[in-house]
Amino acid sequence: MDETGFTSEQVDEAIDYVIQNGACNNGSTTTYSLVFAAAGLAAPQELHNGGDSHVVSKFMEAFHHRCVGRGLPPLDALVVHVVGARKGQPGGGYFRINGLPDPFAQRTPPEQVVRAVHFWENQKLSCANWGT
Structure with missing residues (x-):
């Protein structure tokens, strides 16, 4: 584990989880909490509340780039919030990584x-389409 708070192996574990539990199921979405649990990390809510919100952003950015590196589709598009105002939607970082404004920001x-x-x-x- 480096200064980011996670390893590349944990990123791969999270990606593999999404492949098995979302992508191969006609592109079903999954939640940040389940993805972080698959990687052996604390839930994103706990990281945010503990002052480590940068870990969430850095992890999902690493997830995004690792999908590209492994020749996978953009599996981060399937990771969404489970509750709150963004329920069923990705976080703002997903759009930032892709060079777009957050469409759910006011x-x-x-x-x-x-x-x-x-x-x-x-x-x-x-x-x-990839998962079918």
Whole structure:
């Protein structure tokens, strides 16, 4: 484990979990909590509450880049919140990593919302097509 708070093996374990429990099930979504548990990490809520929210962002960024490195579809598109205002939606970091504004943020202009949501839907579709 390095200064990020996780190892590359933990990232691979999380990716493998999503493959087995989301991607290979017609691109079904899964939750951040389950993905972090599969990696042997504390739940994202606990990391945020403990002042380690940077670990959540860094982990999901590593997850994203590792999918690319392994020649996988964008499996991070299938990881969503289980409760709250973003229930069923990815976190803002998902859009940031992909160079898009967060469509679920209040100040995002409507045309950018449409573009970002369309991108996310296409990413989920590519996972669903890969998993079947």
